[in-house]
Amino acid sequence: MNRTEHFRLPSVDEILRSPESEALAAQYGRFPVTRAVRGVLDVLRERRQPNVDVALIASLAAEHLDSEDRPSQRPVINLTGTVLHTNLGRALLPKEAVDAVVSAMQSPTNLEYDIGSGKRGERDSHVRGLIRELTGAEDALIVNNNAAAVLLVLNTFAKGKEAVVSRGELIEIGGAFRMPDIMMRAGAKLREVGTTNRTHLKDYSEAISDRTGLLMKVHTSNYLVQGFTAEVEAPEIAHLAREHDIPFVDDLGSGTLIDLARYGLRHEKTVQDALQGGADLVTFSGDKMLGGPQAGIVAGRKDLIARLAKNPLKRALRMDKLRLAALEATLKLYRDPDRLHERLPTLRLFTRPAAEMRAQAERLVPCIAEQIGMDFDVAAIDCASQIGSGALPLETMASGGIAMRPRGKASGRAVEDLAARFRALPVPVIGRVSDGALIFDLRCLADEAAFATMLPALASRTRNGAS
Numbered sequence: 001m002n003r004t005e006h007f008r009l010p011s012v013d014e015i016l017r018s019p020e021s022e023a024l025a026a027q028y029g030r031f032p033v034t035r036a037v038r039g040v041l042d043v044l045r046e047r048r049q050p051n052v053d054v055a056l057i058a059s060l061a062a063e064h065l066d067s068e069d070r071p072s073q074r075p076v077i078n079l080t081g082t083v084l085h086t087n088l089g090r091a092l093l094p095k096e097a098v099d100a101v102v103s104a105m106q107s108p109t110n111l112e113y114d115i116g117s118g119k120r121g122e123r124d125s126h127v128r129g130l131i132r133e134l135t136g137a138e139d140a141l142i143v144n145n146n147a148a149a150v151l152l153v154l155n156t157f158a159k160g161k162e163a164v165v166s167r168g169e170l171i172e173i174g175g176a177f178r179m180p181d182i183m184m185r186a187g188a189k190l191r192e193v194g195t196t197n198r199t200h201l202k203d204y205s206e207a208i209s210d211r212t213g214l215l216m217k218v219h220t221s222n223y224l225v226q227g228f229t230a231e232v233e234a235p236e237i238a239h240l241a242r243e244h245d246i247p248f249v250d251d252l253g254s255g256t257l258i259d260l261a262r263y264g265l266r267h268e269k270t271v272q273d274a275l276q277g278g279a280d281l282v283t284f285s286g287d288k289m290l291g292g293p294q295a296g297i298v299a300g301r302k303d304l305i306a307r308l309a310k311n312p313l314k315r316a317l318r319m320d321k322l323r324l325a326a327l328e329a330t331l332k333l334y335r336d337p338d339r340l341h342e343r344l345p346t347l348r349l350f351t352r353p354a355a356e357m358r359a360q361a362e363r364l365v366p367c368i369a370e371q372i373g374m375d376f377d378v379a380a381i382d383c384a385s386q387i388g389s390g391a392l393p394l395e396t397m398a399s400g401g402i403a404m405r406p407r408g409k410a411s412g413r414a415v416e417d418l419a420a421r422f423r424a425l426p427v428p429v430i431g432r433v434s435d436g437a438l439i440f441d442l443r444c445l446a447d448e449a450a451f452a453t454m455l456p457a458l459a460s461r462t463r464n465g466a467s
């Protein structure tokens, strides 16, 4: 005890007996409060802070308990202009899927149980029929995500063999998903054909030997090779594969199940297109354009799906009951394409008319200017949203937004500081910094009123920083 005449801390007991601590204990429990109080005392003792009373310690403990209690993963407002933002959790689930998840998580289900026969059932059976119905595939199989689907396919058909892929399609999709790495981990030897910009059918045919496990086409989701290019269309590769009795796999990445042109978007190759084009297996994600939960779906030939199902890796990569429930409910919405754009949040966001976001911007500009207008020019702007997650990389959708640009000769940090202040709001607001301004694209702003109500909290974050 290192006491001096200027420095004395109350005892833990004394603090815990205070009415403030009693109130905290009622909320958080005795044990966490004791731990928080001890933590606060340690800090104050280290700082040798004078004139500390019980009330101050209790309020510091309350702050600590409050921040500790806040979920680490929490809602944010996505104003980045990228609708399917991988870092922000991709597709939002339709209400039907949310209800299905809640129901499945609160009760036992017939996940792997056949109610008719009373015998063991199969978890993929809950969505297999729907995928067949919607895509025309003979059969389907579900795993954790599309990376897992690709891994399973390669491991099943090309382990110890060669997987033939065009050099122009050896993609990296953000973070750690690199096609060549997945191939290696799957035990497949990568056989690159063609060059970065041009690949011809004869490049594929010359690569085929008795070591070939499969031919694969990978959707170059997140970039476009332009200029002097040549790519072999899937039907030609499919034809070649059939001649040699080798499986042809089309990795679509984003799973589109309907013609997007009917909603005013550009047509993207659908799963049906790929299957009709001769792919033996098609792999795609559940939480990209499809608008459902994270999932990896393999659709195609029954005999090949059966081999995938027998691979022990399937067990390690399988889907859980919650996401299967969400996927089933999401897929059912596709039976009614006329109302899909109202019921599927992903499609609803894609088809929001720009005028709506522009009107929102006009309404919100004065509210934001009121809080930060001394230091920033705040203006409504036209902007362009992206689909994201690598789908249709060059396709943008006209949108409306807000630009916040530092006035006069502000430091380069001013915009970053402003972005941090928005992120420090009770529901963090995530925009993007572009060309010296903070930009909010309003396409994904669901609750305008809640957003506006939160803005006055920006002021309190002006001086004391934003962390």
Ligand SMILES: *Cc1c(COP(=O)(O)O)cnc(C)c1O
Pocket: 145, 146, 147, 148, 150, 173, 177, 218, 219, 220, 221, 251, 252, 253, 254, 284, 285, 286, 295, 296, 389, 390
């Ligand atoms: C996104 C993507 C993947 C990975 O899918 P996840 O569901 O994110 O695992 C694989 N291949 C392509 C072409 C993709 O676009």
